[in-house]
Amino acid sequence: MTKNSTVSKVLEKTYQYGFLSEVESEKIPKGINEDVIRLISTKKKEPQFLLDFRLRAYKQWKRMDEPTWANINYPKIDYQEIVYYSAPKDIEKKKSLDDIDPEILKTFDKLGIPLNEQKRLSNVAVDAVFDSVSIATTFKEKLAEDGVIFCSISEAVQEYPDLIKQYLGKVVPINDNFFAALNSAVFSDGSFVYIPKGIQCPMELSSYFRINSGDTGQFERTLIIAEEKASVSYLEGCTAPMFDTNTLHAAVVELIALDDASIKYSTVQNWYSGDKNGVGGIYNFVTKRGQCKGRRSKISWSQVETGSSITWKYPSCILEGESSVGEFYSVALTNNKQIADTGTKMIHIGKNTKSTIISKGISAGHSKNSYRGKVHIGAKAIGAKNYSQCDSLLIGDNAEANTYPYIHSKQVVSNIEHEASTSKISEDQLFYLRSRGISNEEAISMMVSGFCRDVFNELPMEFASEADSLLGLKLEGTVG
Amino acid sequence: MKKIFYPEWINSIPSNDGVLEETQKLAREELKQNGIPKKSSEEWRLTNSAFIKEFFNLPLNSNNTKLKLNRIDNLRRSLVKLEFNNDSIFEANLCNGIEKLSEEEIKLCLSENSIRRKDFYDFNKTINEASNNRLIGFKINSKEIKSLEIDIKAEVSELVPTRVIIIVEEGLEVDILEIIEGSRGASHSHLIEIYIKDFSTVNHAIVSIGKDSAKLMASILVNQEKQSNYSLTCIQKGWTFSRLEQKVIQLNGNAKTNIQGLQIANNQQELATHSRVRFNGPNGYLKQIQKSILDDESHSIFNGMIEVPKIAQRTEASQLSKNLLLSSKAKVDTSPQLKIIADDVKCNHGATISQLSNEELFYLQSRGINIKKANQLLINAFCNEILDNLPIQESTWSLLSKALENIKSQ
């Protein structure tokens, strides 16, 4: 009894990023049709090929059905009730940070992402996306010295149309799935990264996504290309205000790594998760996929998923190049009525390809946390290796933890190992920590962090501590 | 307009006017409605539906199924011969300790099992119920009955539906061995239901061996009461197509379940095990290990689901799928799944897919064992973990020994 009440106390938390900024924005009317798509394309002054791309996607999307296979129940989304483009007013005119609505700068300050030159982080370049539009990208010039391109995807469409034409929609085809098709039709903004041959990107790149308006869908699109022997580490963070309606977030991320290139993509996802009763929150339906195109290329996904009312994403690797490597490190924490259905697909095509999957799920409250993963070893993937480990931790007896691994192999010379476990916080461990004077709350939080250690070790330094404290926040009763 | 599923075939099956009438009607209706399961359903997406269709091109076996029920005491076999083709099976030669189920009891079992969920189409069972006109149902109520043998053998190109219901009363210990053999294009549809009452132990083995393009679809449905022990070992070999579905429910938890499986496939065979274990109460225990060996262009499927609802606190469950690929054209699909709501549980599962270890082969070769023999030794070792665990003394079971010879000579 006392135990239960302390545990539930520990689980109460408030969302500290739930504030709404007063920013005047320009929205197009609700709904989706060809005219809306043309309008978005016109607003963004896009070349014809991109408009064609969007229209093709829209045609595909209209023919597709919303997927239901994951047995995730949510009220039907009315796609005509969503605003597909929203931008802070007069955004085009702004050339420098000084011109940006101070309210927006304040928003990012509050989120811990200061954009102005005095305060900004010295070793991380940031692309800040507010609703549908990229607000600012820091350190662009410095990166350009090495030939690294880091800008919003809208800007890339204008400046580097050939690269966009060559790579957009190649890893995630427009008809890949329902939400990817929708994104391809209406995507608003996102980040573009290009690392030229032989360059190790000199600093961490990061995008920060903020949904501000309540009825606007967020459809960002990210494309990262690492040429031969190039490498980059990219971070992504997300928050949104508290609304009692659900907002759809359907992003597409495409990564391409050529020979000997490596891309590390880290996400800390903290969209608003809805309240205790599951009212409001973001539907986070995201398609993320990387193509290890070159030999010895490497793509590593790491994610800490704590927000959103429903998360539905499987960052994947297509291991095409010989000896290419795919990695997936994930922590997903769900509480209250949250649902997370996440995992990865490792598609082994090339010889001697290797993949590692480490997934840690923590379910508390009445939440549902599922790992769903696929390991596919193709007939030509001689010497392919996969190791998967999926652990679940249950807190309280109303939470659900599911593990659905799918393993398919056609290759005799391959090695696949999958391990999974489900347990609760051990009373003996808890007592040991408490007998050393550590409070119940802190002890649980320490053990949860300990449970996630393998994954946190994979996060970039700045993120590891952020992730740790984020989990702490989610679990602790006290938030400053 | 929805196309009706194999209407001529369904209409050609003789209908039952006895205890099975109602079940049969329902099942036929369901079969007509749903037909062959869709690829989009999780349970059937990996199955090659061409194999299933072949079931419906076969005439229905009418009266010559050889199903024998043997009772074995002290290494001696005293035959209780049961045949499906007339009602006298229920009367003939039933020894002490075995009692025929009354019509009411059978009806009760059928209705308990027939509560169909709208969103779940149990095709394996439906095809059996739709075509089956015969059923053996009995209960074991004495400690005298230590072991039973059920032989089902078919040698003609026919669809052979068989159904057995066994109730094991409280506080007993019984070994049940089923040997299913098929050849010359015979297709089995077998359904066995076992109800294990409190404090009883059942060691159940199914050794199924096919040849000459024989096929098998079997469902094993087990309900365990508290403090019961159930151990199941399933061996599949030689079928062109076989699909075993195991559903074990611990009705009130507090029971032990052990499941072992071995699938040995070659040529273009497709062997599958779909298992589902559900704990409807606390303190349940499950240990499951499923192995497959694949050669040539064969395909092995394992789909395992463990469900631990909120009521099933202190459940301990483990599930392991181990697969040995011997050929570059064979393929494995394995999916050990956990669905857990109770928080005070210990569950783990694992899966491995690998080939024979070169290190081990080399070690054996360096001791003068030729490569072929070395391969054989390692494959045997892989199988033995399951075969050694057969709950029944091999020596008492002549048919089993024969079947095992067959398996080991892979």
Next chain:
Amino acid sequence: MNQKKLILEIKDLYAGIEGKDILNGVNLKIHEGEIHAIMGRNGSGKSTLSKVIAGHPEYTISSGEIIFKDKDLTQLEPEDRSNQGVFLGFQYPIEIAGVKNIDFLRVAVNARRKILLKNELDTFEFEDLVEENLRIVKMEKDFLERGVNEGFSGGEKKRNEILQMALLEPIISILDETDSGLDIDALRIVAAGINKLHSDQKATVLITHYQRLLNEIKPDFVHIMKDGEIIKTGNKQLAIELEREGYENFQNPLDKNK
């Protein structure tokens, strides 16, 4: 001689687990500066006594009091007892994978320092403090980077316990079978640590099977426990007698009267 202050008093303590009675009326007084040894066979209730004092949630107290520095402990959470200065050295320290030893130690020490009205130590200050104390138990620094007790040998686990005792500066330390599983060298290191940490203001309770630990640490009092009661109290000599004659010869005086 000055009147020594009473640190811990156990009054007629009855306690058990899952409805099973284990402690059947334990009485014990411990003053500052004293070293007590509690001896007894397996199942006599020694370990239960230590866990009940530390507040293990599985044990229920049916009656009696545990007075620590004039306050009844029985209603306090385990962490509060620790913060007040009660330390339990576990017989089997549990492994906690993933939680780094150094992080764990820092959080624990800072919780205690808060009660002692000392300032919180930052990472660097804490590292200095730990390094000083590592010498007491002759441990290498790399232990700090590993998970709490994760993959530690038996001896390393026990030394880690003494390290925690050194860092937390408890008023009373109850050490449950600290000598078990140790070879003679490790036993000496651990015993030297305990002796070093003992002082006139503190009290130490050794729970042990054998008297070999008592050759290294000299107790002022030796208690024999049986069936959940202290049946005899004496000095060091009692432990020697016990070793020589075995537990069989020690009967509860009350039983004898029956």
